[in-house]
Amino acid sequence: MSDQSSQSAERLDDIGDVDVATDEGEERTGRRKPPLVARLLFGGVLAYNGYTQLSNLQQMAGYADAKDVPKPGKMVPFTGGMLLVGGLGVVFWRAPKFLAGALATFLAVTTPTMHDFWNADEESKQSEKNHFLKNLAMLGAALAFVGWDDED
Template structure:
């Protein structure tokens, strides 16, 4: 018979360097997504054209709105400002954008590898954002400390 696996709820980031590593992870994760959001504004026309090609309604507004979500969500994760909401907004963006913008199964063969790589990258980012949503109820070290919980 398999032994029962018991879980111990995480109460804090009190392991060796846990708080510092969590801060570095937040900066890397949130920074990449915030930078991506800034790029939505720097190349709004080009990204709107790509979104239109993918069949996204109101492509310019959609790219601008997604840029706002990425910048606000990324900064929220970095700073620890409404972290569960910030990570949840990023997860929602990734859940919608990943299959619509990186549909590797529906593109010509010469584009499939590139789209699959982007798709899988986004799936990994979605996993990370869901992890941060789960940790959103904890007090984050090195954070501004504004939150829902």
């Protein structure tokens, strides 16, 4: 192998030793955290959804009312706040089991209520089914965070 090829191979080996999916907090606390990229993707999306929900209260309350959600004027800001705080809690790994549990509860309750594709008309059935399945995947992720063992 040429010198240039062996230097490239050594650089690639060095890159393999870097774990870009963690953050420095583990070294300070001695506790394991889920990979940062997983926390950013899951928590970030839910926090963004919460922010969007809070930014469009009237529209979201109308949608919730159409789905027969009780007291949509109160439930929409409550659930938007839950998504925002819960998502950020997972990202920054603060009260993670409690907040991931709150998110799991939210997803378990709202998924069949808001995305009841079996009751949807043909025009929106596929879209509602996609949202339903996406929420099931997020529910699985929330449960994984709830069950995360952060002890060494």
